Amino acid sequence: MEIQKKFAVFSLLPFCFFCAHSANALKVERLPIAGPASVSAAAPPAKPGREVASGRAFVEFGAGLSSAAAAGVVSAAGFELVDGVYPGGWNLVLLPHGMSVSSALSVLKSLPGVAAVEPSGVYHVKRKSSDPALVLQYSLRRADAFRAWDYETGASSRVTVAVMDTGIDGSHPELVSKLAVGSQFFDPNNNGVQSLNDPPTPACNHATRVAGAAAAASDNNYGIAGISWDARLLSLKIFNDADCNTDCSDAAAAAACSTDDVAIIKAINYAVGLNNSAAAGRIVLNMSIGEGVACSVPLQAALTPAATAGLVLIAAAGNSPVGGIDSPANCLGVMPVGATDINDNIASFSARGTEMSSRGVVAPGVGIYTTDLRGSFAYGDGTSFASPFAAGLAALVLSANPALTGVQAGDIIRNSADNLGSRETYGFGRVNAYKAVLLALGKLSSYSTSPDMAKAYAYPNPYKPSSTRPLAFSMPDSVFGSGLEISIYTSEGEKVKKVSEPNWDGKNEAGYDVASGVYLFFMKTDKGSAVGKFAVLR
Incomplete structure (x- = not known):
């Protein structure tokens, strides 16, 4: 398997022996996403997160309550009324020591x-990086990162981006401070035998560019x-130095700069073991590698428990516009990432396919200036550099809301992406960091999917039955199973047809063509249910 080459809170508070009080720095907490963001009846509710x-x-x-009576009410509950009345009749109270604001x-x-x-x-203050x-x-x-950084830079919760690649150059001044302890080498020339590679060393330049x-x-x-300013980096080296030139070309005819399923699987298993540890926190696994083959059974067997364990799995879609999505990006549970240019056009080399339709996104991957x-x-081109951009965004999302599962973090990235066109080409769209972070914090509820039912998709959408191509339904990974049933309804709730295959010819139960309009469909398997909608144009 080859790498994807292309290249103002104010005022001091008076002392209170039983209440929290200010120290040298303002102490900050975040209201829980699903908790009581505000219980104000008169004022607009505080935003969750x-x-x-x-x-x-x-x-x-309330009107008519004296200052003394008000002080007595809050004091009896363990609070203290301080300062005078603020504009609008608001009063400041101090909380008992250790009580969260949400509970208070x-x-x-x-x-x-x-x-x-x-x-x-x-x-x-508005955040913008000082990097020259x-x-x-x-x-x-293009991905609106500057506005995202006003809300999250990756410092709120520990998240590590594991770069499963050619090995990061751990001496680079832009990477050395970001490295987590425990980088490893899985030797593809020796059955994936694992050894410590800390600080990490590169077999060639690819992983160093990806990490930046x-x-x-x-x-x-x-x-x-x-x-992600504050995400940690972990190097999972799966290429052997002897096989690769500096630019990741083959060192010799008999020594291909490549790796195999054995080394990859062992690296994945290692990452799973680190997930949710004190040192690493949540793990985002970036895989800027690929081969134009189907996902192997052993590889899928390693990726499925990794996804179940909560890792966010992200991979380069591939650098050929024909032949479909590469493996491991085409494996279930993995988000494939295609590449766009400075104008949001799809890169000429970016892979297309049905996996993009069901769970993929695109990110900038042409002319990427990196370490x-x-x-x-240096500048790099390729889906190899679009993939880590999406992985860094996943780290921002998890830092903003560490309670998210890996699937939910992926859904947030997909559902906040900017739609650019064909689903097989652009997936859900080009990632938007600002919208993704706001969605993770609960500030963009209009982008949320139903918490009770997964979201399914149909393509092409809109569907024109006059074409020879049937409408195809895409099954979300979370409900992938047996016993498929798809029930199609009009937008008014009238049942049109039930099918047991993931496609439809545009006809109702009686065999007649359906009219133009918007239709809903419900997908059911032994693993769960999903819902989606599409339009028919005649």
Whole structure:
């Protein structure tokens, strides 16, 4: 298997012996995504996932309640009323030591005489990386990373991007500070035998370029910025130095710069063992490797438990526009990533296929300025560099909301992507970091999918029955199983037809052509259910 070459909270608070009080720095917490973001009846609700100041909250009391009575009400519950009345009748209270703001909002609202409560929201200066080469990184502008960084830079929760590749150059100044402990080498020339490779060393330049696109050190007045400023990097080297020239070409006719399923599977298993550990946190596995073959049974057997364990699995779609999506990007549970250019056009080399339709996205992958060997920088082309961009975004999403499963993190990236056209070419669209982070924080509920039922897709959409091609249904990985039944309905709820194959000819149960319009379909297997919709045009 080859690598994919192408290349303002204010005021000091008075001392309170039983309440939280300010120290040298403002303490911040995030309201839970599904928790009581706000219990204010009068004011607009606080957004779930919002950052708020710890140890304090605002309270509005009902008309006619004296200051002394108000102080007595909150004091009896363990709170302390401080300061004077803020504009609009709001009062500041201090929380008992150790109480979360989320819990305090619920308690305060239940107190007699309390009309409304609100957290003290936290504000930041607008973030933009100080890295001088930022001007060369159109990919960050195109994917709206600058606005995403106002909300998340990857520092909220520990996430590690595992780069399963040719080995990262661990001496690069933009990567050395980002490396997690425990990089490994899985020797493809020796049955994947594992050995410590820490600090990591490169067989050739590919992994070093990939790593920079995902998570180069950022906002440090040097070099470039990774899309995730604070994600860690782990090198899982699966290529042998003796087989590769510096540019990852074959070192000799008898020594191909390549790897195999054995080394890959062992690297995947290692990553699974690190997931949710204190050192690594959540794992995003980037696989900028590929071969134009079907996903092998042993490889799928390794990837399925990795996905179940919560890893986000991302792979380069491939660098040939014909022949379909490469493996491992075509394996179930893996997000294939195609490449776009500075103008959001699909790269001429980017692979197309049904896996893009069902679970893929595209990301900038042409003219990507990134880290290179011996502390240098270089431009790279290929889905190899689109894939780590999506992997870095996955790290941002998980940092913003570590409670997400791997499947949910992938859904967020897909559902927040900007639609650019043909699903088989662009997948769900070009990744949008800003929308993805907001969706992870619960600030873009209109992009959310149903929590009870997976989302399925049909293509081509809209469907023109006059063509010789039937409508094809794409089954989500989460419901992939046996006993398939697909029930098709009009938008008014009238049943049109039930089919047991993943395609449809545009006819109802009586054999007549259906009319133009919007149709819903419900997909059911022994593993679960999914829902989707499509349009028919005649």
